Amino acid sequence: xxxxxxxxxxxxxxxxxxxxxxxxxxxxxxxxxxxxxxxxxxxxxxxxxxxxxxxxxxxxxxxxxxxxxxxxxxxxxxxxxxxxxxxxxxxxxxxxxxxxxxxxxxxxxxxxxxxxxxxxxxxxxxxxxxxxxxxxxxxxxxxxxxxxxxxxxxxxxxxxxxxxxxxxxxxxxxxxxxxxxxxxxxxxxxxxxxxxxxxxxxxxxxxxxxxxxxxxxxxxxxxxxxxxxxxxxxxxxxxxxxxxxxxxxxxxxxxxxxxxxxxxxxxxxxxxxxxxx
Amino acid sequence: xxxxxxxxxxxxxxxxxxxxxxxxxxxxxxxxxxxxxxxxxxxxxxxxxxxxxxxxxxxxxxxxxxxxxxxxxxxxxxxxxxxxxxxxxxxxxxxxxxxxxxxxxxxxxxxxxxxxxxxxxxxxxxxxxxxxxxxxxxxxxxxxxxxxxxxxxxxxxxxxxxxxxxxxxxxxxxxxxxxxxxxxxxxxxxxxxxxxxxxxxxxxxxxxxxxxxxxxxxxxxxxxxxxxxxxxxxxxxxxxxxxxxxxxxxxxxxxxxxxxxxxxxxxxxxxxxxxxx
Amino acid sequence: xxxxxxxxxxxxxxxxxxxxxxxxxxxxxxxxxxxxxxxxxxxxxxxxxxxxxxxxxxxxxxxxxxxxxxxxxxxxxxxxxxxxxxxxxxxxxxxxxxxxxxxxxxxxxxxxxxxxxxxxxxxxxxxxxxxxxxxxxxxxxxxxxxxxxxxxxxxxxxxxxxxxxxxxxxxxxxxxxxxxxxxxxxxxxxxxxxxxxxxxxxxxxxxxxxxxxxxxxxxxxxxxxxxxxxxxxxxxxxxxxxxxxxxxxxxxxxxxxxxxxxxxxxxxxxxxxxxxx
Numbered sequence: 001x002x003x004x005x006x007x008x009x010x011x012x013x014x015x016x017x018x019x020x021x022x023x024x025x026x027x028x029x030x031x032x033x034x035x036x037x038x039x040x041x042x043x044x045x046x047x048x049x050x051x052x053x054x055x056x057x058x059x060x061x062x063x064x065x066x067x068x069x070x071x072x073x074x075x076x077x078x079x080x081x082x083x084x085x086x087x088x089x090x091x092x093x094x095x096x097x098x099x100x101x102x103x104x105x106x107x108x109x110x111x112x113x114x115x116x117x118x119x120x121x122x123x124x125x126x127x128x129x130x131x132x133x134x135x136x137x138x139x140x141x142x143x144x145x146x147x148x149x150x151x152x153x154x155x156x157x158x159x160x161x162x163x164x165x166x167x168x169x170x171x172x173x174x175x176x177x178x179x180x181x182x183x184x185x186x187x188x189x190x191x192x193x194x195x196x197x198x199x200x201x202x203x204x205x206x207x208x209x210x211x212x213x214x215x216x217x218x219x220x221x222x223x224x225x226x227x228x229x230x231x232x233x234x235x236x237x238x239x240x241x242x243x244x245x246x247x248x249x250x251x252x253x254x255x256x257x258x259x260x261x262x263x264x265x266x267x268x269x270x271x272x273x274x275x276x277x
Numbered sequence: 278x279x280x281x282x283x284x285x286x287x288x289x290x291x292x293x294x295x296x297x298x299x300x301x302x303x304x305x306x307x308x309x310x311x312x313x314x315x316x317x318x319x320x321x322x323x324x325x326x327x328x329x330x331x332x333x334x335x336x337x338x339x340x341x342x343x344x345x346x347x348x349x350x351x352x353x354x355x356x357x358x359x360x361x362x363x364x365x366x367x368x369x370x371x372x373x374x375x376x377x378x379x380x381x382x383x384x385x386x387x388x389x390x391x392x393x394x395x396x397x398x399x400x401x402x403x404x405x406x407x408x409x410x411x412x413x414x415x416x417x418x419x420x421x422x423x424x425x426x427x428x429x430x431x432x433x434x435x436x437x438x439x440x441x442x443x444x445x446x447x448x449x450x451x452x453x454x455x456x457x458x459x460x461x462x463x464x465x466x467x468x469x470x471x472x473x474x475x476x477x478x479x480x481x482x483x484x485x486x487x488x489x490x491x492x493x494x495x496x497x498x499x500x501x502x503x504x505x506x507x508x509x510x511x512x513x514x515x516x517x518x519x520x521x522x523x524x525x526x527x528x529x530x531x532x533x534x535x536x537x538x539x540x541x542x543x544x545x546x547x548x549x550x551x552x553x554x
Numbered sequence: 555x556x557x558x559x560x561x562x563x564x565x566x567x568x569x570x571x572x573x574x575x576x577x578x579x580x581x582x583x584x585x586x587x588x589x590x591x592x593x594x595x596x597x598x599x600x601x602x603x604x605x606x607x608x609x610x611x612x613x614x615x616x617x618x619x620x621x622x623x624x625x626x627x628x629x630x631x632x633x634x635x636x637x638x639x640x641x642x643x644x645x646x647x648x649x650x651x652x653x654x655x656x657x658x659x660x661x662x663x664x665x666x667x668x669x670x671x672x673x674x675x676x677x678x679x680x681x682x683x684x685x686x687x688x689x690x691x692x693x694x695x696x697x698x699x700x701x702x703x704x705x706x707x708x709x710x711x712x713x714x715x716x717x718x719x720x721x722x723x724x725x726x727x728x729x730x731x732x733x734x735x736x737x738x739x740x741x742x743x744x745x746x747x748x749x750x751x752x753x754x755x756x757x758x759x760x761x762x763x764x765x766x767x768x769x770x771x772x773x774x775x776x777x778x779x780x781x782x783x784x785x786x787x788x789x790x791x792x793x794x795x796x797x798x799x800x801x802x803x804x805x806x807x808x809x810x811x812x813x814x815x816x817x818x819x820x821x822x823x824x825x826x827x828x829x830x831x
Contacts (some may be wrong), residue, residue, distance in 0.1 A: 016740025186293025463570025
């Protein structure tokens with residue numbers, strides 16, 4: 001990292017709102033006083049690595065190139081490795097080697113270099129076994145933001161040996177597109193895999209306002225609903241379901257003016273099948 | 278806007294805490310790296326334009342003159358217009374033309390100039406239909422904060438043709454003052470319309486510690502309670518209700534050490550009648 | 555306070571997420587435009603002075619030396635005094651004289667000077683009776699962060715006459731260590747008093763993986779559970795309880811991958827007795 005006037009540090013955790021994230025920020029600012037820290041979220045579901053990975057994947061492309069640190073870390077203090085990776089875009093991503101950083105890294109140009117965090121001059125002297133956010137990840141992010149060389153993180157490791165995590169893909173079978181619910185956002189919108197092109201491949205000659213048949217869940221427990229293919233919420237009536245291409249270019253299912261997750265009883269991992277009504 | 282060393286951007290949305298606000302901040306900081314972004318709230322009730330308008334009205338007078346961007350936008354992607362307005366105080370307010378900005382603008386010296394956002398050099402090239410916070414409002418706020426001319430937002434429009442929104446007024450009838458609950462704050466205090474002067478006009482010779490009779494709701498469903506007219510929470514006993522002039526100069530109803538909204542079953546829009554006990 | 559390039563202001567309240575904290579930040583930034591404000595928490599339980607005191611005690615040691623302002627203030631507008639204290643480490647802490655600042659001050663080197671806030675040039679002209687965060691504490695913090703002299707806060711007062719607050723201690727009786735739950739963190743981990751040394755004094759020859767017997771609550775209502783003494787969450791199986799030394803050096807009780815507070819029905823103040831199984 002070249003030093004910037006105001007280096008940006010993106011910051012995501014499952015720490016909640018009661019002080020742990022602020023402690024990490026205090027550590028970062030002690031090392032990099034001019035950092036511009038952007039809280040991506042600290043309300044990631046506890047231990048929900050995939051939710052955290054999804055949120056980084058949606059958010060980081062829109063943050064300036066910088067140092068980004070993420071901590072959703074059920075394995076804190078065990079053998080799982082603390083890592084930093086350099087992306088094709090020029091970011092440094094810092095966090096646990098549990099897959100959390102992988103989808104975002106891939107979207108930022110891929111991993112061009114990975115290092116094991118081992119520089120004891122960059123981490124806190126007496127590290128706890130339960131708060132590596134404070135003791136390891138925050139100070140490393142601070143040093144990188146302050147202009148420290150990526151080489152100084154620790155020894156290079158093989159990027160292909162990092163713990164992988166892939167967001168679930170869409171599946172097209174015959175005239176149907178299926179996807180797990182990848183993420184439920186704060187509006188209750190169900191974020192799915194695949195984009196408009198995938199849907200058009202499954203459902204030929206698709207036009208806005210076309211009616212679709214949804215099947216939620218699998219087998220005997222599946223529930224049915226109908227939705228319209230639409231550009232945006234206001235294109236259907238209040239209370240109607242719509243399927244749309246979301247702001248990340250993926251399919252998503254919403255209730256106009258309402259909460260689709262509550263209405264459909266869907267959560268992360270629920271299977272959604274989509275075909276013509 | 279003249280460029281400042283650290284231009285302030287106030288930011289309010291109903292996006293919740295899972296990353297959408299951070300995406301907008303990333304866009305703003307990419308354009309205006311020195312901006313000092315102040316999160317007013319991202320926990321506004323979903324689609325609750327009036328709640329958002331109330332919070333902007335309470336908060337913006339206390340923020341430095343700056344660029345302030347607000348997004349509570351059920352009509353995103355439809356024909357509702359994206360706008361920026363200049364206030365008498367010198368702020369630029371950016372958001373949807375759905376009334377959200379109006380009470381605050383009025384309190385900041387009124388609208389001296391309004392413009393339709395149309396400058397495609399200031400908005401993101403490929404705008405989504407569902408996330409104008411990221412694609413339109415954030416980048417326009419960033420450009421204004423970075424010193425861009427207000428004229429460059431887009432064509433001037435007639436301020437009187439903007440969608441209006443007025444916070445509900447207090448009503449004085451005979452010896453009673455009535456108001457809708459305008460907002461329920463995080464303590465459960467019921468923020469009402471009208472100030473101490475209005476109450477004194479209705480209830481002559483009002484003194485602190487006087488007992489008041491409250492009627493909540495209308496007609497056959499109305500519930501009764503008593504409260505004291507007081508300066509502050511500690512002026513009455515724990516668990517007693519008090520009516521006071523809040524920090525915005527409006528009437529408010531609280532339970533000392535408790536939650537008046539829960540106790541009284543009141544929400545935004547509940548009618549509250551106040552007279553002498 | 556010597557002026558810094560980017561003076562840090564730590565900020566903790568029970569104001570919630572709907573705008574009151576932002577109003578205070580607006581006031582601070584109007585006075586100290588270059589301040590780097592770190593939100594410690596605004597989700598402290600309403601009126602929960604001890605929770606706020608605990609969070610300041612855990613967080614402030616990790617923030618840079620700065621001005622830190624805290625408002626959990628059920629006595630706002632009454633006779634309780636607004637104060638600022640200077641710590642041995644060099645911080646200025648600003649808030650109500652209700653004990654909130656005391657544990658943190660003690661941990662930052664103790665109080666070397668205390669002053670009553672009385673400088674009317676530093677507080678807002680028309681102070682409300684219900685929002686001293688905005689009218690008194692935020693502007694005083696802003697002036698201190700902008701380089702104002704601590705002497706200018708107001709008259710010196712005797713630190714020994716400040717309202718005290720001590721976090722509960724651990725008690726060792728025979729072969730048992732007991733503690734109230736001092737704080738329940740956002741993971742549901744029960745933060746206790748005392749450290750590993752205290753536990754080892756009560757339970758001689760304690761080794762990691764040893765099984766412990768817990769008694770929650772007192773007398774006839776006490777519930778029993780077993781836990782292992784461990785370094786970190788991943789050292790026991792998912793769903794097992796563990797007792798560990800937390801990142802502040804205190805004992806804490808967690809469920810690996812779960813929420814101990816929910817599982818054990820424990821809240822702040824619940825008594826926990828710990829002995830060998």
